[in-house]
Amino acid sequence: MLRLENVSVTFNAGTPNEVKALQNLSLFVEDGEFITVIGSNGAGKSTLFNVISGAVQADSGRIELDGKDISYSPEFRRSHDIGRVFQDPRLGTCPGLTIRENLSLAAIHGRNVGLRRDVKKAEEAWFFERLQHQHLGLEHRLDADVALLSGGQRQAITLVMATLTKPKLLLLDEHTAALDPNAAEQVVALTTELAEADDLCVVMITHSMQQACELGDRVIMMNRGRIEFEISGEERKNLKPADLIDRFHSLQDGTELSDAQLLS
Amino acid sequence: MAINSSAAEPQQARDSGMMRSFLLRGIVLALVIAAFMRFGNVNIGAIGQGLGYALAGVTVFITFRVLGFVDLTVDGAFPIGGAVCAVLIFGGVRAEIAILAAFVAGSLTGLATALIDIVFKIEGLLASIIVITGAYTVTLHIMGGKSNVPLLGKETMISRHSKDFRNWLVEQFGDQMRRQSTNLLEIMIFGLLVIVILVILYWFLRTEVGLAIRATGKNDQMVRATGLNHHLMIIIGLMVANGLAALAGSMVVQQFGFADVSLGFGLIIRGLAAVIIGEVLLRPRTIGQMLIAAAGGMLVFDISRAWIFSALDLPTTDIQLVSALVVLAALGAPRLFDQWRSYRQRQN
Ligand SMILES: Nc1ncnc2c1ncn2[C@@H]1O[C@H](COP(=O)(O)OP(=O)(O)O)[C@@H](O)[C@H]1O
Numbered sequence: 001m002l003r004l005e006n007v008s009v010t011f012n013a014g015t016p017n018e019v020k021a022l023q024n025l026s027l028f029v030e031d032g033e034f035i036t037v038i039g040s041n042g043a044g045k046s047t048l049f050n051v052i053s054g055a056v057q058a059d060s061g062r063i064e065l066d067g068k069d070i071s072y073s074p075e076f077r078r079s080h081d082i083g084r085v086f087q088d089p090r091l092g093t094c095p096g097l098t099i100r101e102n103l104s105l106a107a108i109h110g111r112n113v114g115l116r117r118d119v120k121k122a123e124e125a126w127f128f129e130r131l132q133h134q135h136l137g138l139e140h141r142l143d144a145d146v147a148l149l150s151g152g153q154r155q156a157i158t159l160v161m162a163t164l165t166k167p168k169l170l171l172l173d174e175h176t177a178a179l180d181p182n183a184a185e186q187v188v189a190l191t192t193e194l195a196e197a198d199d200l201c202v203v204m205i206t207h208s209m210q211q212a213c214e215l216g217d218r219v220i221m222m223n224r225g226r227i228e229f230e231i232s233g234e235e236r237k238n239l240k241p242a243d244l245i246d247r248f249h250s251l252q253d254g255t256e257l258s259d260a261q262l263l264s
Numbered sequence: 265m266a267i268n269s270s271a272a273e274p275q276q277a278r279d280s281g282m283m284r285s286f287l288l289r290g291i292v293l294a295l296v297i298a299a300f301m302r303f304g305n306v307n308i309g310a311i312g313q314g315l316g317y318a319l320a321g322v323t324v325f326i327t328f329r330v331l332g333f334v335d336l337t338v339d340g341a342f343p344i345g346g347a348v349c350a351v352l353i354f355g356g357v358r359a360e361i362a363i364l365a366a367f368v369a370g371s372l373t374g375l376a377t378a379l380i381d382i383v384f385k386i387e388g389l390l391a392s393i394i395v396i397t398g399a400y401t402v403t404l405h406i407m408g409g410k411s412n413v414p415l416l417g418k419e420t421m422i423s424r425h426s427k428d429f430r431n432w433l434v435e436q437f438g439d440q441m442r443r444q445s446t447n448l449l450e451i452m453i454f455g456l457l458v459i460v461i462l463v464i465l466y467w468f469l470r471t472e473v474g475l476a477i478r479a480t481g482k483n484d485q486m487v488r489a490t491g492l493n494h495h496l497m498i499i500i501g502l503m504v505a506n507g508l509a510a511l512a513g514s515m516v517v518q519q520f521g522f523a524d525v526s527l528g529f530g531l532i533i534r535g536l537a538a539v540i541i542g543e544v545l546l547r548p549r550t551i552g553q554m555l556i557a558a559a560g561g562m563l564v565f566d567i568s569r570a571w572i573f574s575a576l577d578l579p580t581t582d583i584q585l586v587s588a589l590v591v592l593a594a595l596g597a598p599r600l601f602d603q604w605r606s607y608r609q610r611q612n
């Protein structure tokens with residue numbers, strides 16, 4: 001489904017602030033696969049998503065989605081096939097517009113905008129059903145301003161919007177990190193439900209070792225713009241958060257050491 | 265459960281409640297203004313003038329509030345619209361066609377700002393100053409190198425009916441109405457035109473394109489995420505907004521009976537004041553109410569200014585200073601009030 005070949009991204013190249021956010025990274029994601037990505041702050045996880053979605057252009061390398069080379073297509077065009085949910089609940093929905101208007105905007109996905117009415121009677125049943133699945137009662141508040149909703153509610157709406165028109169790929173960037181534990185649990189449940197219902201291909205960044213072990217088929221650990229290791233198959237099935245934390249820390253010590261060496 | 269919502273709200277009831285309070289505020293405001301004009305000795309010509317400029321207030325509403333784009337282009341689009349309209353009417357073209365042509369010219373001015381912003385990544389404030397600066401020369405060229413085009417004796421939307429209307433008015437209400445006939449005619453024709461255009465705009469902002477434009481101002485990241493080109497929305501938004509400014513310019517030119525290259529001077533500030541006056545006095549909630557508030561704010565602005573002029577008996581040379589002070593009052597008063605309130609809260 002998704003293939004990255006030797007993708008590199010460098011910010012502020014040639015200045016003292018140069019950051020090699022992605023270094024010759026290659027990744028292959030199969031149809032219907034659910035991958036979790038972990039890694040310390042600044043490892044390049046978000047940059048990986050940005051380069052896949054087109055928010056950041058790769059300096060070199062090639063990105064393929066469903067057999068098509070998308071390396072140079074603009075962000076808004078890639079969005080037809082890629083749904084995204086961010087850590088900040090405010091990013092995924094539009095305050096000042098109602099839930100219905102937000103969903104209508106998401107429903108335009110993949111279609112040219114025209115002078116048709118913005119919210120359509122015909123779509124109401126569809127929205128109602130999608131929201132009903134969440135058991136949050138939001139289907140009765142279609143005309144409420146999104147700005148009035150809690151972070152968890154907004155994140156739930158964002159998930160529904162991102163999956164409304166069945167994208168090929170769903171990118172989740174720590175989308176439960178800003179929520180309280182209860183809300184996070186609900187959003188995770190909603191995520192797996194939506195992913196299974198539409199057999200979506202999902203890549204999910206998380207800082208929770210628990211989530212990384214419980215969700216998906218494969219864990220990827222990123223460090224300094226590279227994939228440090230991945231765990232799949234039998235090993236992944238038996239993986240415990242404690243194991244992951246051990247491997248995570250052994251790696252972190254390594255980087256700290258090399259940081260110290262670099263500075264000396 | 266943490267993210268479960270409370271019981272469904274009676275949305276319908278809230279909507280109509282909002283609608284009623286907006287209407288109520290509008291009526292109270294209209295009565296207060298009427299009293300002001302009656303006892304402050306303000307000529308009703310101020311209403312006609314406010315209606316002529318009203319759409320420029322809507323321009324600022326669309327750019328600043330809907331698109332979240334700091335755009336000063338209105339200062340350039342307005343005189344360009346006036347110039348195009350005046351030159352066409354001077355050449356014998358029908359006023360309605362001249363108004364449409366002005367709209368197109370204003371849209372192109374907005375397009376220039378949008379493209380400078382998007383292509384060169386120069387932010388709106390600077391991009392629009394560049395456009396205004398260039399627009400000055402464009403306006404002069406449109407007017408054939410002259411800084412002023414008189415429309416004396418030409419057929420405008422106003423002058424076309426003025427004789428018939430005056431005769432009818434005098435016949436019905438007596439000779440004392442003769443002096444006010446042009447003012448009344450302006451109010452009727454411009455009032456109708458402004459209403460028609462607000463209705464079209466209301467429809468437009470509630471189409472798919474309109475929704476995408478509204479969303480662009482709030483969260484362009486999301487607009488891209490839903491597969492829409494947010495740059496295109498900025499382009500369309502600025503074109504429509506500045507087309508309206510030029511349309512206002514073409515109306516004012518017909519009212520004044522001449523076009524002048526400096527007609528748009530300081531208009532952006534008046535537009536901003538109009539938007540804020542409308543927001544403070546009418547507290548609009550829906551997009552339709554906001555459109556009405558922006559246009560209404562311009563009316564209130566022009567009437568207040570006219571009142572200050574007549575109360576202090578000022579010469580017309582002072583007009584820009586008075587404008588600046590009224591704008592300062594409109595922008596400053598709400599802020600002072602907020603400061604005072606938070607001071608009071610800290611005291612308690
Ligand atoms: N737009 C940007 N400009 C400059 N540096 C950036 C930008 N985006 C990310 N970076 C840098 O790239 C590195 C990787 O960032 P990011 O991908 O956000 O890490 P993560 O999501 O894994 O925490 C960091 O050092 C970050 O400071």
Ligand SMILES: [Mg+2]
Nearest residue numbers: 045046047173
């Ligand atoms: Mg990140």
